[in-house]
Amino acid sequence: MSDFNFSLLCGETGPLTTSSRPDRLRLSMEGLTPILGVGEQVLAGTKVAVGNGPDKGDLHAPLAGTILELEPHSMFIEMGSGGKLAPVTPCVEGGDPLRQWLKSMGMDVGALYKASTLIINGVPPEPGISAFEPLLRDYRKTLELGLETIRKVIEPTKMFLVAAKGNRANAFANCTVAHVPPVYPNGLDPLVYKAILKQEVLPGSRPKNATILSVRELYAVGRVMETGRPVTETVMTIGGQNRLVRVGTPVGLLAAEAGVQVQPGDRAVLGGPLRGLAAVNLEQGVDKDTYGLTLMRREAGFETTDNFCLGCGACERHCPARIMPGMISRCAEFKQFERAEAYHIHSCMECGLCGYWCTAQRPLLQYIRLAKYELALLAGAHAPDTPPDDKLKEQTGDTPC
Ligand code: SF4
Ligand code: SF4
Known part of the structure; x- marks a missing residue:
């Protein structure tokens, strides 16, 4: 592991491609309350669960099918015939009604509150994750629509687009472009806050004067406004390729599609190599905020131990x-x-x-x-x-x- 590369440089990436249609979906129910049960039919876009609390977005079925299992932590849907729900008319109001509407369309809205500074984080969250690159290059209109929308809630007076130095960061709308050194962990929100605001913010807290959203979140808001359809996809980096993946798609299907053979003892990690979560098994589905799939080979030497702490510092x-x-x-x-x-x-x-x-x-x-x-x-x-x-x-x- 000593030769691990902490660089956040993306280089030139290919276009965003859409992952294959899965034949089954396993949707995480974490932070959600299901509103449909076993045996019920859904169309693409049917709401299946509501987000607990004021910030968690509701969950919608990405494809038509039948709910076959409902467990405390997941909902299993087998795909079947059936179409999609008709698009809805986007909310034209601002402020709290717009925030509530975005929540009902599947957006997590914890970062949508009034603040004088809005920071768009375009720095890769971990090494090997380049999903922001094709979004900034090929989806500027969608990003601009997303920005125009969230401005009606946040009402910022200053806006920044932050990128890793050396990566793409063409300014859009009235954002001021700022750079951070292209080395992990500079893309994590608390460090981006520190780079822009020159003050430290407790992870997960809400500073009064600023809020931060990732380029992926901005893209998701833009897509909702463009299509009138809820958030049912995530943008992920898999084996160096950037893909649009339906939420709930099993990890094993994505690995197979990328031509990756998972061997006994390997770990499929949802996210990147440093802060991702190991999938429980290859049937686990990806979430709306999953930004990568990383395979950790057994022979790579990442095994942890229950050794005592040596106090080495x-x-x-x-x-x-x-x-x-x-x-x-x-x-x-x-x-x-x-x-x-x-x-x-x-x-x-x-x-x-x-x-x-x-x-x-x-x-x-x-x-x-x-x-x-x-x-x-x-x-x-x-x-x-x-x-x-x-x-x-x-x-x-x-x-x-
Ligand atoms: S305690 Fe560990 S995981 Fe937490 S910020 Fe420090 S190095 Fe990172
Ligand atoms: S002090 Fe040394 S042995 Fe203990 S947790 Fe830190 S690095 Fe590991």
């Missing part, structure tokens, strides 16, 4: 949040979750660098995510949908591929 030296991942992992390991707060766990932006550099190959990011999950339970902030044991298993790998 290597993780601290690479942590962009300047916290102590080793100490936090020890708190999680011994179920001392509240003690992790004394080590500023909430400043962690989940970049995964500590785990990458850990001398003892401890699963540091997974420990941190587990501790955050347990702290959220303790705070009663929300009831996470996945039981902790499943969550840890999911995040530490063990993909039965």
Whole structure:
């Protein structure tokens, strides 16, 4: 792993292509309440679940079919005959009515609030993810429509398009183009905020004066406005190719389409190599916010261990949040979750660098995510949908591929 490339440069990428029509879909129900049950027929665009809370977007069936299974965490739909719902007329209002309409059309709207500065993040989130490149090059009209729409909610006075230096960043609308060095983790939202606002923002928090959306989110809003149809696709990088993929498409189908053979012991990771989540199995479907599929070969030496922390400090030296991942992992390991707060766990932006550099190959990011999950339970902030044991298993790998 020592020759891993942290560069965020994309180079010239091919056009965005549409992934094949799957014969089945497995939709994640995380953060959603289903409104249809087993045996019901759906058309493409039928709403199948509503988002819990004020920010989570509703979920719609990407294709026509029949719901065959409904579990606490997923809905399985077998594709069948049937068409698509007629498009709806886009909302012409601004402010909260538009925000609510976008939520009902499947957009997560947590970043849509009034702020004086709007930042469009066009920096690849992880090495090897280039999905922003064809969007910025070939879908400018869609992006401009998306921007025009969200401006009616955010009402910014300043707008920035942020790109990695050396990648494409043609200005659109009235955005000022800004650059960050093309090295991971500079594309993560807290670091982009820091580069533009010159102030640090707690990961996941809402600064009063600014908000941030990715180019992918802007594209999704533009598509909803262009087509009058809900969000049922995600833009992903798979094996260096950028594809438009229907939400719920099983990981195994995407790997096969990309000509990738998944061998026993390999891990299929939803996202990129540093902060992605290992798929539970090859039938797991992709989500609206899945931006990549990365295959980690068994022989690549990414195995984590339950070794003790050596106290060597290597993780601290690479942590962009300047916290102590080793100490936090020890708190999680011994179920001392509240003690992790004394080590500023909430400043962690989940970049995964500590785990990458850990001398003892401890699963540091997974420990941190587990501790955050347990702290959220303790705070009663929300009831996470996945039981902790499943969550840890999911995040530490063990993909039965
Ligand atoms: S994942 Fe690790 S290195 Fe990255 S911010 Fe969190 S503690 Fe620091
Ligand atoms: S790099 Fe690993 S072994 Fe070293 S202090 Fe951090 S957690 Fe402990």
